[in-house]
Amino acid sequence: xxxDGEHASRLRLAVVPGVSPGRWxxxxxxxxxxxxxxxxxxxxxxxxxxxxxATADAAFLRLPLASGDLARIPLWVEETVVAxxxxxxxxxxxxxxxxxxxxxxxxxxxDDVLHWSGAPGERFVGRAPATTADAxxxxxAEAGVCVLPRALARALHRRDVELRxxxxxxxxxxxxxxxxxxxxxxxxLVDDLIGVVRGRTAASTRGRDRAGGRxxxxxxxxxxxxxxxxxxxGGRGATDDRRGGRPPGDRRHTxxxxxxxxxxxRGR
Numbered sequence: 001x002x003x004d005g006e007h008a009s010r011l012r013l014a015v016v017p018g019v020s021p022g023r024w025x026x027x028x029x030x031x032x033x034x035x036x037x038x039x040x041x042x043x044x045x046x047x048x049x050x051x052x053x054a055t056a057d058a059a060f061l062r063l064p065l066a067s068g069d070l071a072r073i074p075l076w077v078e079e080t081v082v083a084x085x086x087x088x089x090x091x092x093x094x095x096x097x098x099x100x101x102x103x104x105x106x107x108x109x110x111d112d113v114l115h116w117s118g119a120p121g122e123r124f125v126g127r128a129p130a131t132t133a134d135a136x137x138x139x140x141a142e143a144g145v146c147v148l149p150r151a152l153a154r155a156l157h158r159r160d161v162e163l164r165x166x167x168x169x170x171x172x173x174x175x176x177x178x179x180x181x182x183x184x185x186x187x188x189l190v191d192d193l194i195g196v197v198r199g200r201t202a203a204s205t206r207g208r209d210r211a212g213g214r215x216x217x218x219x220x221x222x223x224x225x226x227x228x229x230x231x232x233x234g235g236r237g238a239t240d241d242r243r244g245g246r247p248p249g250d251r252r253h254t255x256x257x258x259x260x261x262x263x264x265x266r267g268r
Contacts, residue, residue: 010036011189014051014059016044017132018078018152019174021060027196035189043131045111051179058178058190062113062149065177071186072177073194078149080114080171081163083135085142088162095165105144109135114147114170121145136161 011028015021028037042050047061051070065072082096090100098120106121109129124144129135133156135146140160149172153163176197178190186194194200 010038011058011193012038012040012056013193014040014042014047014056014061016042016047016059016061018149018155019060019062020151024193024196028193031196031202032192043111044113048177051177054179057187058176058193060174060176063173063175065175069179070177071180072175073197075174075176075197078151078172078174080147080166080169081150081153082166083139083146083148083153084162084164085139085145086160086162088142088145090145090164091162093164095167097167098169101145101147107135107138107144107146109146113149113152113172116147116170119147132156 013021013025025037025039028035040050040056042056042059044062047059048065048067048070050056051059052067060075062078063072063074082090082101084090090096090104093100101119101121104121105124106119107124107129108119109132111131124138126143129138132146132148132152135148136153136156136158138144139146140158147166147169150163150165153161176194178186181187
């Protein structure tokens with residue numbers, strides 16, 4: 001919400017590397033064409049800070065969060081892989097286990113998202129890479145191997161690095177996070193984004209008229225009201241009669257089932 005109480009004019013959405021909210025962005029832009037959505041690419045280490053500083057309204061990032069002031073919704077769990085030098089002997093295997101890494105040099109970047117405390121292998125004796133991209137550069141130079149989410153490795157793709165699935169290892173989870181309003185409520189635009197992510201339809205009761213900033217009765221509510229009215233008028237039979245264009249209680253046989261007045265059945 002803006003200080004004058006009106007809805008914000010746009011939604012600012014931060015996204016960390018390797019997370020692709022494309023389908024939800026497309027749905028938003030189709031459903032709310034009058035409310036621009038700005039995608040902000042942020043490093044994994046800075047995603048929470050953008051929310052705390054209110055430079056983004058919501059963020060797709062990896063859990064857990066360090067801040068207890070942010071709300072979050074867990075989404076999906078990512079597959080963990082090992083990044084190997086292209087000519088490494090372990091590339092001959094289709095998948096790996098932690099035991100396969102026992103004699104390998106493990107590169108752990110400062111922005112690591114797995115936090116594997118009991119990781120196998122030997123630690124890199126040089127300066128720890130500052131970012132995952134730096135770690136993958138070292139992998140390509142045959143300085144060691146790196147364990148990370150597959151989606152992140154693909155986003156930072158290198159031709160001199162091969163990926164292999166790693167079983168029985170920590171995984172990462174992507175979530176949607178936001179900063180609640182001062183009253184503890186979810187900001188309206190973020191609430192709409194949550195609806196898009198959760199598959200809420202455009203006719204949901206939480207759908208808002210963006211031109212006037214107010215809630216409008218939705219098709220589902222009208223349909224529920226019609227069913228309730230049908231029960232008051234005698235149950236299912238009364239409702240069926242109205243669909244056929246006859247007053248309740250009129251049971252005359254029509255001979256054939258012609259087109260019903262009332263048009264097509266409402267889609268869900």
